Structures are given as structure tokens and as C-alpha cells.
Amino acid sequence: MPIRTTETTVTLDHPFALTSFDSVLPAGVYRLEIDEEEISGLSFSAYRRISARLHTPAIGVLSSIREALPIDTRELEEVLKADRTPIILPAGE
Structure with a gap:
């Protein structure tokens, strides 16, 4: 399959933290690669996600160590959702 x-x-x-990483990663812009395979036998093109990799460190961060570690995209989606959810403190705090 292609x-x-x-x-x-x-x-x-x-x-943020992901189970794929040993430590908390700093805020930043990260490269994400997603591999998908074509679902054969359909009358139209459709793809299924088979893997994803997050590249570290964040873009623009100088480091001698660069990694592309496999991640669970559902976990990343939850992290992204939480990152954009405003924190509302009770009045007076």
C-alpha cells in the first residue's frame, strides 16, 4: 500500500509532557511528521494514519541532539487542546 x-x-x-518523552518539553514550535497508508479497494482516495513523529528540540533552539520520536497523535491532540484552554482563577486570586 502506498x-x-x-x-x-x-x-x-x-x-508540555508526552508519554514518549522522558521529560517536560518547553513551549515552542515543533516539527511533526505523520505517515498515512492508502486504504485500498475504495472508489475514492482515503488514508489511515499509521505513525507520527515529533522532532525535538523546538524549531530555532540550538542543540547538538536532535530526535524524531514516535508519539500518539491522540495524546498530542489532548495536549494541544489543554494548551489553548484558558486558566480561569476564582475572583480574588
Whole structure:
């Protein structure tokens, strides 16, 4: 089955953690690669996600160590959602 890879970026405004990483990652813009395989036998083109990799460190950060670690995209979606949810403190705090 043909496989396609798409590359995009994700921006996180706050430090975050993913189970794929040993430590908390700082806020920043990260490169994300997603591999999808074509679903055969359909009368139209359709793809299924088979893997995803997050590149570290964030874009623009100088480091001698660069990694592309596999991640669970559902977990990343939850992190992105939480990153954009405003924190509302009770009045007086």
C-alpha cells in the first residue's frame, strides 16, 4: 500500500509532557511528521494514519541532539487542546 508522509508544525505556548518523552518539553514550535497508508479497494482516495513523529528540540533552539520520536497523535491532540484552554482563577486570586 502506498504511504504518504506529511510534515507540519505545532505550536505550544506552555511546557508540555508526552508519554514518549522522558521529560517536560518547553513551549515552542515543533516539527511533526505523520505517515498515512492508502486504504485500498475504495472508489475514492482515503488514508489511515499509521505513525507520527515529533522532532525535538523546538524549531530555532540550538542543540547538538536532535530526535524524531514516535508519539500518539491522540495524546498530542489532548495536549494541544489543554494548551489553548484558558486558566480561569476564582475572583480574588
